[in-house]
Amino acid sequence: MSIPQKKLTIGLFGFGVVGTGLYTVLQQTPSLNAEIKQVCIKHPEKKRSAPESLFTTDATALLEDAEINVIVELIDDADAAYHIVKHALTAGKAVVSANKKMIAEHLQELLDLQAKYNVPFLYESACCASIPVVRNLEEYYDNDLLQSISGIVNGSTNFILTRVFQDKIGFDEALLHAQAEGFAESNPVLDVEGIDAVNKLSILLNHAYGIVANPKKIVHTGIQNLDSHDATFAKEKGYEIKLVAQAKKLDNGEVAAFVLPQFIDPTNQLYNVRNEYNGVIIESGFADKQFFYGKGAGSLPTASAVLSDISALRYDYKYEYKKLHSSNRPVLTNDFLLRVYVRFEGLFQVPHERFERIEEWSSSEKRCYVIGVIKFNKLVDNNWWKKKGTSLVVLPDAFADGVEEKESVAEELLAVV
Numbered sequence: 001m002s003i004p005q006k007k008l009t010i011g012l013f014g015f016g017v018v019g020t021g022l023y024t025v026l027q028q029t030p031s032l033n034a035e036i037k038q039v040c041i042k043h044p045e046k047k048r049s050a051p052e053s054l055f056t057t058d059a060t061a062l063l064e065d066a067e068i069n070v071i072v073e074l075i076d077d078a079d080a081a082y083h084i085v086k087h088a089l090t091a092g093k094a095v096v097s098a099n100k101k102m103i104a105e106h107l108q109e110l111l112d113l114q115a116k117y118n119v120p121f122l123y124e125s126a127c128c129a130s131i132p133v134v135r136n137l138e139e140y141y142d143n144d145l146l147q148s149i150s151g152i153v154n155g156s157t158n159f160i161l162t163r164v165f166q167d168k169i170g171f172d173e174a175l176l177h178a179q180a181e182g183f184a185e186s187n188p189v190l191d192v193e194g195i196d197a198v199n200k201l202s203i204l205l206n207h208a209y210g211i212v213a214n215p216k217k218i219v220h221t222g223i224q225n226l227d228s229h230d231a232t233f234a235k236e237k238g239y240e241i242k243l244v245a246q247a248k249k250l251d252n253g254e255v256a257a258f259v260l261p262q263f264i265d266p267t268n269q270l271y272n273v274r275n276e277y278n279g280v281i282i283e284s285g286f287a288d289k290q291f292f293y294g295k296g297a298g299s300l301p302t303a304s305a306v307l308s309d310i311s312a313l314r315y316d317y318k319y320e321y322k323k324l325h326s327s328n329r330p331v332l333t334n335d336f337l338l339r340v341y342v343r344f345e346g347l348f349q350v351p352h353e354r355f356e357r358i359e360e361w362s363s364s365e366k367r368c369y370v371i372g373v374i375k376f377n378k379l380v381d382n383n384w385w386k387k388k389g390t391s392l393v394v395l396p397d398a399f400a401d402g403v404e405e406k407e408s409v410a411e412e413l414l415a416v417v
């Protein structure tokens with residue numbers, strides 16, 4: 001007996017990197033029973049790789065077409081995307097979106113709309129493009145055994161780090177390559193400063209733990225302050241530097257979450273994740289660690305996740321947000337200890353009072369750094385660690401337990417400054 005499948009008639013918003021990718025992959029998957037009826041675009045003057053009759057600039061023509069039962073939103077402008085998605089959900093149409101910024105910034109409203117209108121809203125492509133992490137967190141890790149999730153979730157910054165530190169090309173040149181390949185956001189500051197990664201982390205927190213968090217409130221930075229001194233330190237210790245988004249359930253049941261650069265040692269699966277690839281490690285009670293790896297940006301990898309969402313709509317698949325509705329949802333906390341390396345321009349800039357424990361320090365004409373344990377709260381209160389000339393990188397064993405004083409190292413430093 002075959003399972004009945006819905007015929008999907010799609011109204012597509014946007015025909016950029018991902019939109020054109022979707023058009024290509026849909027043409028190669030005729031069994032899907034899904035057809036793009038119309039595409040709404042902003043710039044009709046641009047040459048498109050699809051018949052002209054498909055395109056319109058009239059958004060309402062799609063949103064109010066009764067035949068269109070799926071809106072796929074792949075535009076760049078997060079505010080416009082929000083209005084499109086809201087309109088579509090209100091009209092009872094299923095929606096697929098890749099817009100992580102829009103989803104992260106409006107998560108609660110979007111959850112309310114889905115509940116009110118009982119329509120599917122899927123966004124697998126918004127996190128790690130081709131890696132099916134959202135649906136796995138939602139369906140497979142659907143109990144409270146999830147310990148931690150840590151990953152490289154931004155392809156552009158990973159691409160830039162690979163090119164700059166391995167291939168020794170300049171930062172600006174590497175960014176231009178990431179843009180030319182269609183990996184970067186149209187405003188690349190979102191990638192470089194960790195904003196895209198924290199938007200993705202806030203979406204993942206919901207599916208991992210049922211936590212709805214404003215991404216602006218989650219501690220984050222990107223790769224903008226890293227320089228060759230940090231790369232030299234990494235090389236000396238046998239590490240790679242990666243921008244890592246992570247969330248971890250602490251012993252008291254609360255969840256620590258942040259996006260920060262981290263030194264990765266060769267035993268960590270993220271060590272070999274390079275270029276635009278993403279990697280996510282999920283740790284759970286009895287399964288121990290599982291590793292997901294795949295392309296995290298680019299036209300066809302992102303389109304493949306959009307396609308998978310469209311395919312799921314044939315069976316009316318919806319996220320159930322089981323953890324969000326669970327009675328013992330964990331809360332986010334900033335009350336934990338983190339082991340970090342901080343590079344300063346000079347030893348006199350080291351705010352040693354911000355460290356609970358100093359384990360190692362170095363000061364030479366070329367570089368000055370301190371390795372120690374800080375109270376994470378102290379990164380939240382004040383941006384001292386984001387200042388130009390300062391870089392903060394999390395150590396491989398990031399979470400510190402207690403604080404036993406290592407007086408001698410701290411005293412040695414104090415005697416010098």
Ligand code: HSE
Pocket residue numbers: 126128129153154155156157183184185191196296297298
């Ligand atoms: N700019 C994003 C990245 C695109 O580089 O990961 C995919 O979300």
